[in-house]
Amino acid sequence: MTELPAAHGSRSNATGGNPDLEAVSFGPFFLRSRLLEKDGAPVKLGSRAIDILRLLVSRAGEVVPKGEILSYAWSGLAVEEISLRVHVAELRKVLGDGKDGARYITNIPSRGYCFVAPVQRGERNAAPAALPRASETTTPPPSLPHRLDRMIGRDEVLPELSARLLSDRFVTLRGPGGIGKTTVATALAHDMWQTFEGNVHFLEFGPLKDAALVASTVAAALGLVVHHEDPSSSIVNFLRGRRLLLILDSCEHVIDEVARLAENIYREAPGIAILATSRESLLVEGEQIFELVPLPGPPQGTRLSADEVLDYPAARLFVDRAAAAGHRGDITDEDAEVLAEICGKLDGIALAIELAAVRVGVYGLREMAALLDSRLKLEWRGRRTAPPRQQTLGATLDWSFGLIGESERIVLQRLAVFAGPFTLKGAMAVAAEDEAAADRVVDALEQLVAKSLVSAQPDGASRRYRLLDATRAYAMQKLADGGEAGTVAHRHASYVQRTLETGMAEQGGDQASRLQGRAGLLADARAALEWSYANDAGVALRVPLAGSAARLFVELNLLNEARIWSGRALAALDDANQGGRWELELQSTLGHAFMFTERNSEQAEAALRRGLDIADTLSDHANAFRLLSRLNMFYRRTGDYRHLVPTALKAERIARLIGDTAGIAGSKALLGVSYHLAGDQAEAQAHLDEGVRDDAALRGTQPGHFAYSRTPQIPLARVLWLRGFPDRALDCVSPLVGAAAPRDVVMHCIALCWSSSVFGWVGDWAAVETMTGRLATHANVHGLAPYEAVATGFHAQTMIARGETAGGIDLLRSALPRLHADRYELYASAFAADLSQGLATLGRPTEALQVLHETIARVEQGGGGFDMPELLRRRGDLEARMGDLAAAEASLAVSRALAEQQGALSWRLRTEMSLAALRRQRGAKDPLDDLAAIYGRFTEGFETADLKAARLMLGERSA
Structure with a gap:
C-alpha cells in the first residue's frame, strides 16, 4: 500500500487543529489517516485533495464554508476560489460522484460544500458491495458517438450542464474550436440516456456541407420519411407530445437553418430538450448560453510541485494524453515549471493540449516548450479580440501539422476529404496512389490515431476512423494549397461509388447490419455527388455515382434527394449509359420517388416503364421484379386495375426464375392483392394464403431486397x-x-x-x-x-x-x-x-x-x-x-x-x-x-x- 504524501505543512481548521478523523468507510471507499482505498486497492489522490476530503468527511452532513476549506487546505497562502473548485472536481472524479446514482460531495451555492454520503466509522471488517455500474444494468445505444474513457477537467461541467438543460430545455454549449464541446456533449448524452429513457438523438452536422439538408438530416435521424424539401413542420409535429433529448453538434456552418428549426421545436414541443454545440450563439427564442471555458491551467511564474501542477485540469490532460501516446517518463518537481509554461502557451484549448502532448515522447518536455516558442514567434496568430499570446486553434493545428512526418502529413491531408467516418479500406483507397503505397498508408494512419489527429472507435469486429471537424477543415486547406484537392476528391468519389455499387449487389447474411453500414456512407455520398456535379473532372462519375447512391437514398427514405439526383443524372446521361444498368437504376428510383413525393403522374409511370424495358433487355431479373412491384403499386393507387394481374403474373414468373424464397413469397402477396382489387376474390385468397405460409421469408427482407414489401395478412x-x-x-x-x-x-x-x-x-x-x-x-x-x-x-x-x-x-x-x-x-x-x-x-x-x-x-x-x-x-x-x-x-x-x-x-x-x-x-x-x-x-x-x-x-x- 502506497502512503499518500504529507500535507503542505501544518493544516488548521476553524478550531485551530487537524480534523479528528478516525478510520471511516463510505460506498466502496475506505479512508484512514492519509490513505484512500477503493475496494481494497489504493487510490492516487493529490495532497490538497486528500486534505479537503478529510475535512469534509470529518464533518459529514454539515455545510463547510468555502473560506474554511481554503484556510485549511492552503494554510498561510492567498488563493482564489477557482483552486478549490478544481480540487473538488478532482475529488468528484476520483470518487465517481454522480455516476450510477452515487453522490458524495454537493455544492451549496453561496455557502460551501457538504459530504452527503453515509459514513461508517471504525475499521471495516469486509469490503462493502460496489455500487452497480451502468454497464451492469443497461447499455447505451450504439447510435451515440463513442465516449472517451477519460474526460479530464470537465467534472463540474456535466452536472451543471445537465441541470441547466432540464430546467431551461434549450442550451447552446458555446466555445472556440477544439475546446471540447463535442466531447462534453457526447458525455452528457451517455449520462442523460437513462434520464430520457433511451430517447437521446445525437446529430453531427460537421459532415453536412449543404445547409438545406439540415431538416432532412434531423428527420432521417428521427426515423421520419422525407417526402418534401422542407420537412420542418413534420419534425415539429412528430416531436410534439414526446419527451426526448436532441443534441445538435457542430452547428456553426449551418447555423441559420439549425437556429430556425431549434426555435420551432422549442416553441411547439415542450417535452423536447435541445443541446446545441457551436462556436457562436444561435440567437433565437429560448436559447440559454453555457460558455465552455478553457481548461484551468497552473498559474505562471510561481514555483509549484509536480503534484500541485497536476491539480490543474490542463496539466492533467497533457500528462494523460502524453502517457496514452507512449510517454513513460514521470513528471518531477523539476519538470513542473516547464509543464506549467507549456499549459500557459496552449491557453487551455483541449485539442491544442492533446496535439502537443502526443509529441512529448519524441521531443521531451523542455524541447517541446522551446519548439512552441519558435513556432509561436514565426506563425502563431492571436484571436482578433485576444492578447497576442492567446493562440487560436488554427495556429495550434499549424504547428502540430509541422511536427508530424511527411508521410503522415500527406495521409492526413488526403483523409480530410471524407465527410463522415471511414474504414481502413476507404483510407487506403483514397490516400494511396497505388497498391505499393497501401502499407505506408496503414502505418501513417496508425501513427495519426496514436497522435490523436485521427480518432478511432470500434465498429463490430473492425474500427471506423474520423477526423475532428477543425482538423478536417485545416487539412483540406493544406490539400488545396498543395494542388492535390481535385485528384483526391476524384479518388474519394470513385471509392464511394464502388462501395455503394458493391453494396447494391450483396444479398443474404445480416442485411440489417449491411444496411447500417451503407447508411454510414450517406455523408460521403452527398459530398461526392456535390463535387462530381460541380467539377469537370467528375463528369465520368456523375451517372454511376448518382445511380449507386439512388438505391441508398430509397433505403433511407430520403426520397426527395433520390428524385433530385436521379433527375440530374438522367439529364446528364450520355450515349454510353443509354439503356444501361445505371439508366435502369435511375429511372426506377425516379419513378418511385415521384410517386410518393409529388403525385402518381404520367412522368412517374414513364420512368418506371422505361426502367422495366431496360431490365428486360439486360435480363436483370431482380430489378425487373422490383420495377414490376413499383408499377403494380402505381396502378393500385391510380385505379388502373386492368394492369394489376398482368404485372403480378410477370413478377411471379421472374421470382421463380430467380429461385429466391422471399421473392416467390412476395410474388404471391403481389398476385393476391392484384386479384383482390381486380375482382377475383377466390384467386386472391388462394395466393394470399400461400403468401402467409411463407410470411417468415418476407419478414426477413430489408429495403435493399428486390422483393421487400409488406406482409400479406x-x-x-x-x-x-x-x-x-x-x-x-x-x-x-x-x-x-x-x-x-x-x-x-x-x-x-x-x-x-x-x-x-x-x-x-x-x-x-x-x-x-x-x-x-x-x-x-x-x-x-x-x-x-x-x-x-x-x-x-x-x-x-x-x-x-x-x-x-x-x-x-x-x-x-x-x-x-x-x-x-x-x-x-x-x-x-x-x-x-x-x-x-x-x-x-x-x-x-x-x-x-x-x-x-x-x-x-x-x-x-x-x-x-x-x-x-x-x-x-x-x-x-x-x-x-x-x-x-x-x-x-x-x-x-x-x-x-x-x-x-x-x-x-x-x-x-x-x-x-x-x-x-x-x-x-x-x-x-x-x-x-x-x-x-x-x-x-x-x-x-x-x-x-x-x-x-x-x-x-x-x-x-x-x-
Whole structure:
C-alpha cells in the first residue's frame, strides 16, 4: 500500500487543529489517516485533495464554508476560489460522484460544500458491495458517438450542464474550436440516456456541407420519411407530445437553418430538450448560453510541485494524453515549471493540449516548450479580440501539422476529404496512389490515431476512423494549397461509388447490419455527388455515382434527394449509359420517388416503364421484379386495375426464375392483392394464403431486397370479409389496433387504411375512428399528404354512419378533390359512394345519383374493380328511392351477378337485402327467399352489421 504524501505543512481548521478523523468507510471507499482505498486497492489522490476530503468527511452532513476549506487546505497562502473548485472536481472524479446514482460531495451555492454520503466509522471488517455500474444494468445505444474513457477537467461541467438543460430545455454549449464541446456533449448524452429513457438523438452536422439538408438530416435521424424539401413542420409535429433529448453538434456552418428549426421545436414541443454545440450563439427564442471555458491551467511564474501542477485540469490532460501516446517518463518537481509554461502557451484549448502532448515522447518536455516558442514567434496568430499570446486553434493545428512526418502529413491531408467516418479500406483507397503505397498508408494512419489527429472507435469486429471537424477543415486547406484537392476528391468519389455499387449487389447474411453500414456512407455520398456535379473532372462519375447512391437514398427514405439526383443524372446521361444498368437504376428510383413525393403522374409511370424495358433487355431479373412491384403499386393507387394481374403474373414468373424464397413469397402477396382489387376474390385468397405460409421469408427482407414489401395478412383480411368470413378477417386486423408503428412508415399507412376499411365493413365504427386517428397523426408527422386525405375520408364515413351527415359530406367534398388531383383513386370510389349516401339522406337524390354515375364511369375506365358490385347496388337503391323501379332492378341484377362472379359473398348479401326491399316494394311473392339462401351460406360473423341486418329482415318474414 502506497502512503499518500504529507500535507503542505501544518493544516488548521476553524478550531485551530487537524480534523479528528478516525478510520471511516463510505460506498466502496475506505479512508484512514492519509490513505484512500477503493475496494481494497489504493487510490492516487493529490495532497490538497486528500486534505479537503478529510475535512469534509470529518464533518459529514454539515455545510463547510468555502473560506474554511481554503484556510485549511492552503494554510498561510492567498488563493482564489477557482483552486478549490478544481480540487473538488478532482475529488468528484476520483470518487465517481454522480455516476450510477452515487453522490458524495454537493455544492451549496453561496455557502460551501457538504459530504452527503453515509459514513461508517471504525475499521471495516469486509469490503462493502460496489455500487452497480451502468454497464451492469443497461447499455447505451450504439447510435451515440463513442465516449472517451477519460474526460479530464470537465467534472463540474456535466452536472451543471445537465441541470441547466432540464430546467431551461434549450442550451447552446458555446466555445472556440477544439475546446471540447463535442466531447462534453457526447458525455452528457451517455449520462442523460437513462434520464430520457433511451430517447437521446445525437446529430453531427460537421459532415453536412449543404445547409438545406439540415431538416432532412434531423428527420432521417428521427426515423421520419422525407417526402418534401422542407420537412420542418413534420419534425415539429412528430416531436410534439414526446419527451426526448436532441443534441445538435457542430452547428456553426449551418447555423441559420439549425437556429430556425431549434426555435420551432422549442416553441411547439415542450417535452423536447435541445443541446446545441457551436462556436457562436444561435440567437433565437429560448436559447440559454453555457460558455465552455478553457481548461484551468497552473498559474505562471510561481514555483509549484509536480503534484500541485497536476491539480490543474490542463496539466492533467497533457500528462494523460502524453502517457496514452507512449510517454513513460514521470513528471518531477523539476519538470513542473516547464509543464506549467507549456499549459500557459496552449491557453487551455483541449485539442491544442492533446496535439502537443502526443509529441512529448519524441521531443521531451523542455524541447517541446522551446519548439512552441519558435513556432509561436514565426506563425502563431492571436484571436482578433485576444492578447497576442492567446493562440487560436488554427495556429495550434499549424504547428502540430509541422511536427508530424511527411508521410503522415500527406495521409492526413488526403483523409480530410471524407465527410463522415471511414474504414481502413476507404483510407487506403483514397490516400494511396497505388497498391505499393497501401502499407505506408496503414502505418501513417496508425501513427495519426496514436497522435490523436485521427480518432478511432470500434465498429463490430473492425474500427471506423474520423477526423475532428477543425482538423478536417485545416487539412483540406493544406490539400488545396498543395494542388492535390481535385485528384483526391476524384479518388474519394470513385471509392464511394464502388462501395455503394458493391453494396447494391450483396444479398443474404445480416442485411440489417449491411444496411447500417451503407447508411454510414450517406455523408460521403452527398459530398461526392456535390463535387462530381460541380467539377469537370467528375463528369465520368456523375451517372454511376448518382445511380449507386439512388438505391441508398430509397433505403433511407430520403426520397426527395433520390428524385433530385436521379433527375440530374438522367439529364446528364450520355450515349454510353443509354439503356444501361445505371439508366435502369435511375429511372426506377425516379419513378418511385415521384410517386410518393409529388403525385402518381404520367412522368412517374414513364420512368418506371422505361426502367422495366431496360431490365428486360439486360435480363436483370431482380430489378425487373422490383420495377414490376413499383408499377403494380402505381396502378393500385391510380385505379388502373386492368394492369394489376398482368404485372403480378410477370413478377411471379421472374421470382421463380430467380429461385429466391422471399421473392416467390412476395410474388404471391403481389398476385393476391392484384386479384383482390381486380375482382377475383377466390384467386386472391388462394395466393394470399400461400403468401402467409411463407410470411417468415418476407419478414426477413430489408429495403435493399428486390422483393421487400409488406406482409400479406392485411390484404387477406379484406379478401376474407368479401368471401364471407368476417370473423377471420377481424382476426387479421385486430392486432393492429394497439400495435406500435413499425419503421416502414408508408407500409404502416397502407395497413391502417386497409384495416380501417375492414372495420367499416363489419360496422365497428369505434375501431375505424381509432385507426383513422392514428393514420391522420402518422401521415401528418411524416408529411404523407395523400394519406391525410384518406384519413379525412374515413373520418367522414364514420360521421355519416353515426348520423352526422352534413359534417361528413363537407369532409368528403374536401378529401375527394385532393385524391383525384393526386390520381390516388384506390379509396376514392368508396368515399364517393358514402358521399352519395349522405346526399340522399339529406334529400338530394339527383345529386347523389350523379356522384355515383361519375364514380362508376371512372372505375369502369380503369377496368372495373372489387367494389363495382357495391357501387351498382348503391345506384340501384337510389334509383328505387327516386321511383325508377325497373332501372333499380336492372342495376341490382348486374350487382348480384358480378358479386357472384367475383366470389364476393358479402357484396352478394348486401345486394340481396336491397333486392328483397325492392321486391317487397313491388309486391312480389316471397321477396326474402333469395336473401335466406345467401344468408344460409355464411358460417361465421353473425354479430357483424350486415348479417345482423339480414337476420332482422328475415325475422320480419317469420313474424
